[in-house]
Amino acid sequence: MTNQDSHIIKTNNLAIGYFNRKETTCIVDDINLSLTKGNFVCVLGKNGIGKSTLLRTLTKVQPKLSGEIILDGKNLESISNPELAKKLSLVLTERIPESNLTVYELIALGRQPYTNWIGKLNEDDLQQIDWAIEQLNIKELIAKKHDELSDGQLQKVMIARALVQDTEIIILDEPTVHLDLHNTIEIFSILKKLSKDYNKTILISTHEIHLALQLADQLWLLKDDGITSGQTESLITDGSVSKLFSTDLITFDIKSKQFIINNK
Amino acid sequence: MNKINSYRINFLIISVFLIFFVLINLSLGSVNIPFKSVIQTLTGSNTPKESWQYIILDYRLPKAITAILVGAGLSISGLLMQTLFRNPLAGPFVLGISSGASLGVALLVLGISVFSGSMVGIAFSNFGISIAASIGSLLVLSAVMVVARKVKNTMSILIIGLMFGSFTAAIISVLAYFSPAEKLQQYVFWTFGSLGNLGWSEISILTIISLLCIGLLATIIKPLNSLLLGENYAISLGVNIKKTRNTTLIITGILTGVITAFSGPIAFIGLAVPHLTKLIIKTSNHRILLPAVAIIGAIIMLISDTIAQLPTSEYTLPINAVTSLFGAPIVIWLLIRKRSLS
Numbered sequence: 001m002t003n004q005d006s007h008i009i010k011t012n013n014l015a016i017g018y019f020n021r022k023e024t025t026c027i028v029d030d031i032n033l034s035l036t037k038g039n040f041v042c043v044l045g046k047n048g049i050g051k052s053t054l055l056r057t058l059t060k061v062q063p064k065l066s067g068e069i070i071l072d073g074k075n076l077e078s079i080s081n082p083e084l085a086k087k088l089s090l091v092l093t094e095r096i097p098e099s100n101l102t103v104y105e106l107i108a109l110g111r112q113p114y115t116n117w118i119g120k121l122n123e124d125d126l127q128q129i130d131w132a133i134e135q136l137n138i139k140e141l142i143a144k145k146h147d148e149l150s151d152g153q154l155q156k157v158m159i160a161r162a163l164v165q166d167t168e169i170i171i172l173d174e175p176t177v178h179l180d181l182h183n184t185i186e187i188f189s190i191l192k193k194l195s196k197d198y199n200k201t202i203l204i205s206t207h208e209i210h211l212a213l214q215l216a217d218q219l220w221l222l223k224d225d226g227i228t229s230g231q232t233e234s235l236i237t238d239g240s241v242s243k244l245f246s247t248d249l250i251t252f253d254i255k256s257k258q259f260i261i262n263n264k
Numbered sequence: 265m266n267k268i269n270s271y272r273i274n275f276l277i278i279s280v281f282l283i284f285f286v287l288i289n290l291s292l293g294s295v296n297i298p299f300k301s302v303i304q305t306l307t308g309s310n311t312p313k314e315s316w317q318y319i320i321l322d323y324r325l326p327k328a329i330t331a332i333l334v335g336a337g338l339s340i341s342g343l344l345m346q347t348l349f350r351n352p353l354a355g356p357f358v359l360g361i362s363s364g365a366s367l368g369v370a371l372l373v374l375g376i377s378v379f380s381g382s383m384v385g386i387a388f389s390n391f392g393i394s395i396a397a398s399i400g401s402l403l404v405l406s407a408v409m410v411v412a413r414k415v416k417n418t419m420s421i422l423i424i425g426l427m428f429g430s431f432t433a434a435i436i437s438v439l440a441y442f443s444p445a446e447k448l449q450q451y452v453f454w455t456f457g458s459l460g461n462l463g464w465s466e467i468s469i470l471t472i473i474s475l476l477c478i479g480l481l482a483t484i485i486k487p488l489n490s491l492l493l494g495e496n497y498a499i500s501l502g503v504n505i506k507k508t509r510n511t512t513l514i515i516t517g518i519l520t521g522v523i524t525a526f527s528g529p530i531a532f533i534g535l536a537v538p539h540l541t542k543l544i545i546k547t548s549n550h551r552i553l554l555p556a557v558a559i560i561g562a563i564i565m566l567i568s569d570t571i572a573q574l575p576t577s578e579y580t581l582p583i584n585a586v587t588s589l590f591g592a593p594i595v596i597w598l599l600i601r602k603r604s605l606s
Contacts, residue, residue: 059500060499061496061499061500080502081499081502081503081504082502083502084500084502085500085501085502086502088500089500090496090497090500092496092497094494094496095494096492096493096494096497097350097492097493097494099492099548100542100546100547100548101492101548105547105548105549106492106493109489109490109492109493109501110501112486112489112490112501112502112503113501113502115486117482117483117486118482118485118486118551119485119486119489119551165501
């Protein structure tokens, strides 16, 4: 587990935040994290603490302020976009623009890093697409237009799209944010299965603490005083999880892995 | 299983329509020429009358080809703008490119008379007008591109394009106010638009430029499709957004600039045809949409031109008025029918 090679993403003294014309706003600095190959990792923390910024920086959507990000032994900046597209795929919170795209066409776009100049799908591409559709169990949706889907269905489609990109790492920003409990649990179990059965490295930010505590191999806890990371079990036992929310409204019950509202 | 539809039948149908409307366009005009004679002239078998042959080969045929090139080029520009700016109301007009061409012509026709009055000879020639329009549109396009490099948000670029349009329109108004009536008339005639002014040499220039743009267009079909997911997803799929955006802007600028130069500012085609096409062929795949938009744009332009000729009468309506008369209601009808444009 401590083997250097198993760390597919590693950050050294990374600082994240925003550039402005006049100033740089640093949200979190001195971040030293590593993402282990084949793990299902959840990023937890309250709103505005920098979860999205962290994920956007790790995926090159947003520039870092300082420090370095090593992906697969290479500096993230030295990896070109087409190269990165074969290593890392994304599911973002942003809505996709209106269009006539069908679900099938949308998922097929995930094959772009591998298709020829005009984007023609070959036998291998078609197989990958069918496989992803099967994994997400969305066969009945493929002929629909993407704007006819419910939030839960759309999220599964977007995960299928990331899956056909055939990358070792899939990063998802709050994948269950608008979903009901049923869909949330379904998405979490699909992600867990993908990491377990197909050795995908999956990093998500989420507010579903209870599910994360049950399913994640590792947690990254973003708190006001910095980031703590480690195996889920050890973070529970050493009390890191219970310090996640610095408020006396709730306490963490280690035995049941649950936050409980304090009765005064 | 055919999951990604290739729309072969749709293409067959619109191609047949295109040929049909080319023949209609060639057959109708102020001089009544029987359909049979039109075919005979085209196939070069026997020609009944010298004058008919002249009308068809040296006037109607170049005009029909111009209509096809203009319709296809403007429609492609419109589709490109709509995808790039992810805005259903985008088009060459909105970006200010057409206004740039108008400004070039206005400066030449109106400006010279205001400032000197001695260079009138150059201003009168079609050639001078074409050059002025091309320079004008390319200047506005470069200005938009310089701004686009600084402003990341595509929505802002759209608004900046609109502002460029208003700005150039204001300059034209000022020039018009100080111009003598005859010059104003000459400028206004250019803004009416015309497909019939092009000789074979000008058509070959237009054809070569259109083909170059289509070649360039083929290289960005794939990134344009990924842009349907939004810029961040497109980047995550390995797309070079800057290059795609610049290529798209260059194609649009050149196509619109050259077309406007030769045929005047023709409104609504660039805006309306992509929507009309998406109604007939329900896809967003640019590999299908681009050729479809080009063919349907050509058909619409041929129909507009046929109407503008007011068959059997001696009058010709300004083509720009015809496209607007039909374009505006179509856009309104589309909006009401679909309640939204995509």
